Amino acid sequence: MDDFSDWLQRGQVLLQHCPEAVMPAAERQALAESLEQALKDVAAARALRAAISTPMALDMESLAPWHQLVLRVWALASRLRQAGIVVPAAP
Template identity: 55%
Template sequence: MGETRGQHVGESINRDAGALLDELLASLLDDFEHWFQRGEELLQACPEEVMPSEERQRMEERLQDGKKAIAATRSLVAASTQPMAVSMEVMNPWHGLVTEVWALAAKLGSTRSSQAPS
Protein backbone atom coordinates (compact mmCIF):
# COMPACT_ATOMS: atom_id res chain seq x y z
CA MET A 1 0.00 0.00 0.00
CA GLY A 2 2.85 2.38 0.84
CA GLU A 3 4.51 1.67 -2.50
CA THR A 4 1.35 2.56 -4.39
CA ARG A 5 1.01 5.84 -2.54
CA GLY A 6 4.70 6.62 -3.09
CA GLN A 7 4.31 5.80 -6.76
CA HIS A 8 1.36 8.22 -7.06
CA VAL A 9 3.36 10.96 -5.32
CA GLY A 10 6.30 10.33 -7.64
CA GLU A 11 4.07 10.49 -10.70
CA SER A 12 2.54 13.73 -9.44
CA ILE A 13 5.97 15.28 -8.89
CA ASN A 14 7.11 14.17 -12.36
CA ARG A 15 3.94 15.63 -13.90
CA ASP A 16 4.49 18.92 -12.04
CA ALA A 17 8.15 19.03 -13.07
CA GLY A 18 7.17 18.29 -16.67
CA ALA A 19 4.59 21.08 -16.65
CA LEU A 20 7.15 23.49 -15.20
CA LEU A 21 9.68 22.50 -17.86
CA ASP A 22 7.06 23.03 -20.59
CA GLU A 23 6.21 26.48 -19.20
CA LEU A 24 9.86 27.52 -18.95
CA LEU A 25 10.63 26.32 -22.46
CA ALA A 26 7.57 28.08 -23.90
CA SER A 27 8.60 31.32 -22.17
CA LEU A 28 12.17 31.00 -23.44
CA LEU A 29 11.00 30.34 -27.00
CA ASP A 30 8.63 33.34 -26.74
CA ASP A 31 11.59 35.53 -25.75
CA PHE A 32 13.71 34.36 -28.67
CA GLU A 33 10.81 34.86 -31.05
CA HIS A 34 10.19 38.37 -29.69
CA TRP A 35 13.83 39.41 -30.19
CA PHE A 36 14.05 37.88 -33.66
CA GLN A 37 10.93 39.84 -34.65
CA ARG A 38 12.35 42.99 -33.06
CA GLY A 39 15.56 42.46 -35.01
CA GLU A 40 13.62 42.37 -38.28
CA GLU A 41 11.87 45.61 -37.33
CA LEU A 42 15.18 47.29 -36.47
CA LEU A 43 16.71 46.18 -39.77
CA GLN A 44 13.86 47.81 -41.68
CA ALA A 45 14.63 51.14 -39.99
CA CYS A 46 18.40 50.74 -40.17
CA PRO A 47 20.25 53.30 -42.31
CA GLU A 48 23.18 52.33 -44.52
CA GLU A 49 25.67 54.21 -42.32
CA VAL A 50 24.78 52.05 -39.32
CA MET A 51 24.87 48.73 -41.18
CA PRO A 52 25.61 48.16 -44.87
CA SER A 53 22.81 46.55 -46.89
CA GLU A 54 24.70 43.27 -47.48
CA GLU A 55 25.24 42.87 -43.75
CA ARG A 56 21.57 43.71 -43.08
CA GLN A 57 20.53 41.08 -45.64
CA ARG A 58 22.69 38.41 -43.97
CA MET A 59 21.33 39.28 -40.54
CA GLU A 60 17.76 39.23 -41.85
CA GLU A 61 18.34 35.73 -43.27
CA ARG A 62 19.71 34.52 -39.93
CA LEU A 63 16.72 36.04 -38.11
CA GLN A 64 14.34 34.24 -40.49
CA ASP A 65 16.27 31.00 -39.96
CA GLY A 66 16.05 31.54 -36.21
CA LYS A 67 12.29 32.03 -36.40
CA LYS A 68 11.97 28.82 -38.44
CA ALA A 69 14.06 26.95 -35.87
CA ILE A 70 11.83 28.24 -33.07
CA ALA A 71 8.72 27.13 -34.99
CA ALA A 72 10.25 23.69 -35.57
CA THR A 73 11.14 23.39 -31.89
CA ARG A 74 7.59 24.33 -30.90
CA SER A 75 6.25 21.65 -33.27
CA LEU A 76 8.54 19.00 -31.78
CA VAL A 77 7.52 19.96 -28.25
CA ALA A 78 3.83 19.86 -29.19
CA ALA A 79 4.23 16.44 -30.81
CA SER A 80 6.04 14.94 -27.83
CA THR A 81 4.18 13.05 -25.15
CA GLN A 82 7.07 13.69 -22.73
CA PRO A 83 8.49 16.97 -21.41
CA MET A 84 11.36 18.23 -23.55
CA ALA A 85 14.33 20.49 -23.10
CA VAL A 86 16.49 22.21 -25.71
CA SER A 87 20.24 21.79 -25.48
CA MET A 88 22.56 24.74 -25.00
CA GLU A 89 24.30 23.68 -28.21
CA VAL A 90 21.07 24.40 -30.09
CA MET A 91 20.30 27.63 -28.22
CA ASN A 92 23.77 29.20 -28.38
CA PRO A 93 23.35 30.52 -31.95
CA TRP A 94 19.92 31.90 -31.01
CA HIS A 95 21.41 33.68 -28.02
CA GLY A 96 24.20 35.08 -30.17
CA LEU A 97 21.66 36.43 -32.62
CA VAL A 98 19.68 38.09 -29.82
CA THR A 99 22.92 39.72 -28.67
CA GLU A 100 23.42 41.06 -32.20
CA VAL A 101 19.88 42.49 -32.14
CA TRP A 102 20.66 44.25 -28.85
CA ALA A 103 23.88 45.65 -30.34
CA LEU A 104 21.98 46.91 -33.39
CA ALA A 105 19.40 48.56 -31.13
CA ALA A 106 22.20 50.28 -29.22
CA LYS A 107 23.84 51.50 -32.45
CA LEU A 108 20.54 52.84 -33.74
CA GLY A 109 19.86 54.53 -30.41
CA SER A 110 23.25 56.22 -30.32
CA THR A 111 22.89 57.32 -33.96
CA ARG A 112 19.49 58.86 -33.25
CA SER A 113 20.70 60.64 -30.12
CA SER A 114 23.74 62.08 -31.93
CA GLN A 115 21.45 63.39 -34.69
CA ALA A 116 19.02 65.02 -32.26
CA PRO A 117 19.04 68.81 -32.34
CA SER A 118 20.70 70.44 -29.35
Protein backbone atom coordinates in the same frame (compact mmCIF):
# COMPACT_ATOMS: atom_id res chain seq x y z
CA MET B 1 10.99 30.04 -26.67
CA ASP B 2 8.67 33.02 -26.71
CA ASP B 3 11.53 35.33 -25.74
CA PHE B 4 13.62 34.12 -28.66
CA SER B 5 10.74 34.64 -31.07
CA ASP B 6 10.04 38.11 -29.69
CA TRP B 7 13.65 39.27 -29.93
CA LEU B 8 14.23 37.73 -33.35
CA GLN B 9 11.10 39.44 -34.67
CA ARG B 10 12.23 42.69 -33.05
CA GLY B 11 15.48 42.30 -34.96
CA GLN B 12 13.53 42.14 -38.21
CA VAL B 13 11.73 45.38 -37.31
CA LEU B 14 15.00 47.07 -36.40
CA LEU B 15 16.49 46.07 -39.75
CA GLN B 16 13.56 47.64 -41.58
CA HIS B 17 14.49 50.98 -40.01
CA CYS B 18 18.25 50.60 -40.22
CA PRO B 19 20.03 53.01 -42.57
CA GLU B 20 23.25 52.28 -44.45
CA ALA B 21 25.11 54.62 -42.10
CA VAL B 22 24.37 52.31 -39.17
CA MET B 23 24.87 48.96 -40.91
CA PRO B 24 25.99 48.27 -44.48
CA ALA B 25 23.48 46.60 -46.80
CA ALA B 26 25.40 43.32 -47.04
CA GLU B 27 25.55 43.03 -43.25
CA ARG B 28 21.84 43.85 -42.96
CA GLN B 29 21.02 41.18 -45.55
CA ALA B 30 23.11 38.56 -43.77
CA LEU B 31 21.48 39.39 -40.43
CA ALA B 32 18.02 39.31 -42.00
CA GLU B 33 18.70 35.84 -43.40
CA SER B 34 20.02 34.63 -40.05
CA LEU B 35 16.95 36.00 -38.24
CA GLU B 36 14.59 34.38 -40.73
CA GLN B 37 16.30 30.99 -40.39
CA ALA B 38 16.38 31.23 -36.60
CA LEU B 39 12.65 32.01 -36.50
CA LYS B 40 12.01 28.90 -38.60
CA ASP B 41 14.20 26.87 -36.24
CA VAL B 42 12.39 28.18 -33.17
CA ALA B 43 9.04 27.36 -34.80
CA ALA B 44 10.25 23.83 -35.57
CA ALA B 45 11.46 23.33 -31.99
CA ARG B 46 8.15 24.64 -30.70
CA ALA B 47 6.24 22.22 -32.96
CA LEU B 48 8.36 19.27 -31.85
CA ARG B 49 7.82 20.22 -28.24
CA ALA B 50 4.05 20.40 -28.77
CA ALA B 51 4.00 17.05 -30.59
CA ILE B 52 5.28 14.98 -27.69
CA SER B 53 3.60 14.31 -24.39
CA THR B 54 6.76 14.12 -22.29
CA PRO B 55 8.86 17.08 -21.17
CA MET B 56 11.58 18.08 -23.62
CA ALA B 57 14.61 20.30 -23.25
CA LEU B 58 16.82 21.86 -25.88
CA ASP B 59 20.57 21.45 -25.57
CA MET B 60 22.91 24.41 -25.42
CA GLU B 61 24.23 23.60 -28.89
CA SER B 62 20.76 24.40 -30.24
CA LEU B 63 20.23 27.49 -28.11
CA ALA B 64 23.66 29.10 -28.53
CA PRO B 65 23.09 30.42 -32.08
CA TRP B 66 19.80 31.97 -30.99
CA HIS B 67 21.50 33.62 -28.04
CA GLN B 68 24.16 35.02 -30.37
CA LEU B 69 21.49 36.44 -32.66
CA VAL B 70 19.68 38.08 -29.74
CA LEU B 71 22.98 39.69 -28.75
CA ARG B 72 23.36 40.99 -32.31
CA VAL B 73 19.81 42.40 -32.16
CA TRP B 74 20.62 44.16 -28.88
CA ALA B 75 23.80 45.59 -30.43
CA LEU B 76 21.82 46.84 -33.43
CA ALA B 77 19.23 48.43 -31.14
CA SER B 78 22.05 50.21 -29.32
CA ARG B 79 23.61 51.45 -32.56
CA LEU B 80 20.25 52.75 -33.77
CA ARG B 81 19.64 54.48 -30.45
CA GLN B 82 23.08 56.12 -30.60
CA ALA B 83 22.31 57.32 -34.12
CA GLY B 84 19.09 58.90 -32.83
CA ILE B 85 16.84 56.59 -34.82
CA VAL B 86 13.57 55.78 -33.08
CA VAL B 87 12.10 52.43 -34.04
CA PRO B 88 8.45 51.90 -33.16
CA ALA B 89 7.46 48.95 -31.04
CA ALA B 90 5.75 46.08 -32.79
CA PRO B 91 1.93 46.33 -32.77
